[in-house]
Amino acid sequence: MSASATIAGAAVEAPVSPLARIYGEPLVQMPHDLYIPPDAMAVMLDAFEGPLDLLLYLIHRANVNVLDIPMAPLTEQYLVYVEVMRSQNLELAADYLVMAAMLIEIKSRMLLPRPKAAVGDDAEDPRAELVRRLIEYEQMKLAAQALNQLPQAERDFDWVEVWVEKTLLRRLPEVTVLDLQNAWRGILRQAKLHTRHLVQREELSVREHMTLILRRLRDAGGFVEFVDLFDPTLGAPVLVVHFLALLELAREHLLEMTQREAFAPIYLRLANAHGDSR
Structure with a gap:
């Protein structure tokens, strides 16, 4: 085959x-x-x-x-x-x-054909x-x-997330009448330690002490501690008039009193000190 x-x-x-x-x-x-x-x-x-x-x-x-x-x-x-x-x-x-x-x-x-409209009416x-x-x-x-x-997210632009740490504004407590009383009592206690037994009559002017306080605050250019405005060696009468002058200035809004927290030292400054600094 x-x-x-x-x-x-x-x-x-x-x-x-x-x-x-x-x-x-x-x-x-x-x-x-x-x-x-x-x-x-x-x-x-x-x-x-x-x-x-x-x-x-x-x-x-x-x-x-x-x-x-x-x-x-x-x-x-x-x-x-x-x-x-x-x-x-x-x-x-x-x-x-x-x-x-x-x-x-x-x-x-x-x-x-449309029906005739009445006088003044328009045909529908x-x-x-x-x-x-x-x-x-x-x-x-x-x-x-x-x-x-208009710009649209994820079509024309993308979102960007950035972590920003936010700091809370610390609000300082206000100075109350009780705080002034406690500070004043502390100064009186210091004044008693420097007591003099000299008896004399002295005329003290509240306006004069107001001028002294304003001059002291102006020369300091910032904050002055409450106790630094008083000289315990001058005696209780001078301290009383000086304190009255301080209260009069506060009443006339010529100075400000601040305190960082409760029971903290009290500081004084001129009412327009922050405006002048700017």
Whole structure:
């Protein structure tokens, strides 16, 4: 038997894998021309957000005034677009069909003879309600476009978080009458330790001591501790007049008394000292 002898029966052909499938049918051989079925690809260049959006597009494309809409050509063009969308997606065209019925109704009402209006009354325009809705929709659409042009987070910029340590402002307690009494008693106790038995009559002026206190505060240029204003060696009468002068200055708002915390030393300064420092 020769090598070229065939096996009894028909020759077995190896299966050929298709190059592609069109409408489920295998394509075994490449076509000689580039043939694309007419409904193999559908491209819609204009996307509309609803029936009013489509009407605005048709009105702007025809360059007509929205207050004077030509209903006949507008309805015809609208129905052409609706028919194309209905053939592609029936659910999408439902809202558009409602608007189409409304346009046909308005067109029919405009063809009917209008009754004569009374004197001073304008005849009702069948397009009035449609025009009102179109104007409101166009205003909202322009407002949405203006808002979309504003910078938006995570689209035009990203948020950056920075840790900032916040320090609380410490509020100092106010000086009360009890604080003044305790400070004054402390000075009197120190004055008793330097008591002199010299009996004499001395005229003391509160105004003079007020001037001395103001001069002392002005020369210090800042805060002066309460106890530093008093010299226990001068005796109790001088200390009393000096304290009265201090109270008179406080009453006239010529000096301020501050205290960092309760039971802390009391400090004095001129009322306008912080303004002059600036």
